[in-house]
Amino acid sequence: MFGFILRRIFASIPVMFVVTVTIFMLLRLTPGDPASVIAGDNATAEQLARIRTQLGLDQPLQQQFFDWMWRLVHGDFGTSIISGTPVTTLIADRIEPTLSLALATITLSVIVAVPLGALAAARHGTWVDRAVIALSVLGFSIPVFVIGYGLIQIFAIELRWLPVQGFRSIRDGLAEFGTRMIMPTLALTFLYVALIARITRTSLLEVLGEDYIRTARAKGISERTVFMRHALRNAAVPIITVIGIGFALLVSGVVVTESVFNLPGVGRLTIDAVLARDYPVVQAVILLSSLLYVMINLAIDVIYVLVDPRIRY
């Protein structure tokens, strides 16, 4: 297993290199540059040209790329062209809201969705199953911002139980933190519950039709034990995959939710940086997101072995 993990880490190096080249080229091929953001709408062409020179944007592309790579291999992600803040500081400031939202959403989604999916599989073909499918379709179909505005209208505007927006660190107190996380978490949970419940149901239905389940039942094992020990565990692989990828998606930023609830997360940082053509920030965020995906995929592969001993690397 240790050898497998090492091999996977080494294999990720060329992947990351391809990602770096791709991000760099895509950004440079996109029209526009940060000079126009810095100069403002009233700027003359002369002012823009001077800013471009000062930022080094008039240098040849390969020179800019090697400068960036050189800093990168020395652990320096650079400085935001727009604000002058180190990119690592910008990302560190934004990671808490994103991680908090991702962890809360994924935890709540798993707690609700796995039993819901299991219930639907256990009551396959009944009204319970159909209700879960209907809920799942609803969860997929309603955009997150609609759920978000709905929650704000009810809990913030009408009932005045929760604040409309904002984020407070958990260091400011659990109440300050928790009350601001409830609505964004609920808004996102709808989608993830729909996804995970559906996968759980489908995966369980597939496993429940297997020979070893029939054998277990024939041996007189209780239906509860068959379901919990034999079926659910064997159905876990696709569920874990979805949870893992879902978590990675959440951590790499949920822009709409962050905007509706005004959470200063990584998603908003990325979008703002893209719109301002803040190259160092976009490059760092995408690079780190790619690294996160690689790591989560690795973690998922390791968890496979733990839940299913038949899997060997």
Added chain:
Amino acid sequence: MDSSRRFAPHASFGSLTRREALLGATAALIGAAIPAEAASTKTIRAVMHAPLRLIDPITTTAYISRDHGYMIYDTLVAADENFQPQPQMAEWVISDDKLVYTFKLREGLAWHDGPPVTAEDCVASLKRWWQRDTMGQLLASYTTSLDASDPRTIVLKLKQPAGFVLDALGKPSSNVPFMMPKRVADTPATQPITETIGSGPFKFLKEEFQPGVRAVYVKNEKYVPRKEKPSWTSGGKVVKVDRVEWVVMPDAQTAINALANGEIDYIDEPQVDLLKLFEGSNDVVVKNNNKFGLQVLARMNFLAPPFTNEKIRRAAMLAFKQENFLAAMVGDPSGYKVCGAMFVCGTTLATDIGSESLVKGDGMVEARRLLKEANYDGKPIRIIQPTDVNTQKAQPIVGAQALKDAGFNVELLPMDWQTAVATRSNAKLAQEGGWHMYFTALGGAEMSNPLTSAPLNAIGAAGYPGWPDDKEIQALRIRFAEAGSLDERKKVAAELQKLAYEHVIYVPLGQIATPAAWSAKLTGVLDGPAVPYFWNMDKS
């Protein structure tokens, strides 16, 4: 049997039942969520029109950086509501021959970190500013010397008399000549400053600054305001709150909800169609406190055919009717003003000379005739169409239709705002006919003066995109700069406007209001050409 007794034996917390305790805990949790302030701290939370990212108001013309500048810096001279320059940090004396301006700094001026403001600091600040600002560059070109003759005296000597010196030093909008400590002002004008030490009414809390998220200011306890009443950027900048937080909210609806819920106190330039939600509200004030709003305009590419031909430019202008653009952009007539004045309606220089067809919208027949006469070859007119900025979306569509009606062949180039700005700034692309026209909306404060109006600066390649090179216009701008009296300036401004319309330097398409919304708990919200100002504001 009452419920409390029923639960009492095994589920009480002192004299409370479990249910009561749970309700109490929930209430406490919810209570903690409502924005609370210590009784002694008055905080105004404001959503500004854009996130603050650039803290140097000299290297950028971005209005949010200008607003940041007004928080922490001060100016030597400031404009009042009658457009008159007034003393702010300094009083002045002008020599009889109008060649020497002597500024004396008032007493009590100090930087946020303690030392007194000196004339040397101000000289360094002005010299940095005039490398970047258009009006500053003009002032520099008239200047023989700018020195500090003693710690409180600044002496500006001119080559020849110029009527715009005080207007330049008191200009209310970007780039404002803010005073900075010499060590900061010595930073090259192409390199953004990193320090935030000023002498203004607020101090910037750098440790709480999160670019794109929030900026925090606290009252500068040592600031000595002037005695006069505040008027635009002049007068006493009396700070009545302890703290001002600029909170970034990318979603317009969320900002409105947060204001309705009392979580924020002020929204600068909220989305106009959402303001209907506050109609009849006693808790929120909606007011147009920015006196000039934005001037909408069309600019043609002077580097490539067909708009190198004045007749074709004129045909395009005659095809436009201001009302059509403004109605499409804003809808509600109370939110816009049909206005032919290049120097903005409501100002001392306002005149409608040359704008008749734009205002009346009766030029279409003449447009068709002129286009025919000019032998337009039918090649498509490429219009840059930003699709992601509210104030920029509608004009290209309305403009394209009007041009088509006049007989132009039109092609829209949809793109995001940053790409649009980069595209229109690309002179090489313009020379190749990559674009022919764009629309934008610029601050009325800048457009109100021929010397600060970027599109009127017909200086060619070094100028504002479109790049007209018009010596007659430039000569009139110089005459305006040198004009000594208001009457003379009005006369020159009228000539300038007439000529600019004749040469179709740009096409003004009217003014749009940029109202603000604020909590009724706020008092003392000031009007001005570059609002909001957070001095004089109080919160009950």
